[in-house]
Amino acid sequence: MLSSKPNNDKVLKIFSAIRCLSRDQLPRYLDGRLTDVERHLVEQHLTDCDLCYDALQALEKEENTDNYQDLTNKLQRYVHNSIQPVSHVQKVAQYTRKEKNKEHLLTYFWMVAFIGLGIGSIYVLRGHMRNQPPVRVMAATLPAKDSVKDTVVTTAPVITPEHNTPSATAPVTHPAETSAKPLIAANTPHPDSAALKKAAALKALQKKHAADSVKKQQALQKQADSLKKAAADKAKDDDKKPDPKPEVKPAPKEDKPAPPPDPPKKETPATAINSDEYLYKAAMVYQQQGNLGEAIDRYRRIESVSSGKYVELARYQLAICYRSKGQMGKARRMFREVIRMEGSMKSAAQQALDSM
């Protein structure tokens, strides 16, 4: 037992695994150029490994050695070449995948950013539109509507001259008319600019435009007529009162603008309600401008001519006109009539009556 003590660890050597001969070990073993320890290790391995022993035996024959180096180099190159393209391809694929991922993330980011920007700009634009007075937009749309109105208006002047003739028969009033005309003509532009700023009064404004153009044309004709008449009349007698009734003047004169809408109504019954509305709105414009007398006249006409809800509305507005004029009795009567009609304005009228 004691004698075997130094050999203790060596016993394990019997069953220790040793690597195969490397490329340079093989020829060196053949040439006997190994150290004792290395040679012993190689021989230990050779007892176990058939591959290495077969290789050794093959190389020991002289004719094989020259071919060996060449073929080994070739094979190793082949192996390297077959690996490297693959690994290179793998690397390229990995790189491209990474880049693609980056690109995807970028596209997502920009998409989100653009969507956010879009929503934000829409929000801001809306806020801007809400706060901005819509004058510019209206100004753009106005001409188109005006041209439509103009076509309607053009039909009116054709009829007016006939109505004009009766007024021409009363030459006494003409001097007064000439003075009243410019007043109205001068008045109208101011409400025009004021109404332009009100989006709500836009439609009424358009109606008024139409009415104004009619009026202007009439006024021009009248002026021309009256100038002729005045030239003729002044020669006869100049001592007539120039201002018999400035307030009453508008009434007869306003008889003329009213008929023009009427003929179209008679021509096309289908548009009866439309013309009623038209009349009503024109009257409303006068009322809003403070021209109560004319408004009352127009409402009266609506009351007498048209039917349906516009009668009620007109009565109601008449009552309000009277009230604002201070003619409380008439106003009350009108309100009562409205209540009696039992229409949509009943409650409003009742309230107004109660509050008077």
Next chain:
Amino acid sequence: MQQQLTNLSDKELISRARKQRDREAEGVLMDRYSHLLVAVTIPHLKNNPNLDPNIVFPTLLQRLSASLKTQTIYKANEWILHIQKGYLGKPEKNTPFYPSRDGRDLLHIENTVDKAATNIIDRQDLIVRLEQALERLHPDDKSIITQFYLENKSFADLSAATGLSRDKLRSQLKAAKGKLAKLFMNQGYVK
């Protein structure tokens, strides 16, 4: 990468090539055994002029690569020799490699020795058992193993002493080692 892989063991390279489909590990493994493969194949190429090395080696590598993914490989050198012999012997047949019973015994003992290297208690135990097995070996086998392994005598010394050729000496050593392994493995039952 190549540098790191060359330092790895065969086992590690095989598992990498298999699990991670690492072509580089596979290539390193082939590269490691390429010279032996060439040396082993050269006699066949000499004897059979029909074989073209430009076809033989790539096909051999393909076969190795294919079997690497499917077979259990305990020792790379045995596996490579098996594939090479199978290809050159019966090219049309693909015989799977399976280690023999003796080979597995040897492998088992090698693994236990490898594990015991860092554990003193295990190692002492292993040494005692190995010596016991050695005692029970045939005297001829025992003497040759003792001379070769414990006294570090080379093949040349032994062949000079015994008058046997190197081939015979090697086969005798191999057989003695096999017997020792068998004795060692059966010790548990003998005790």
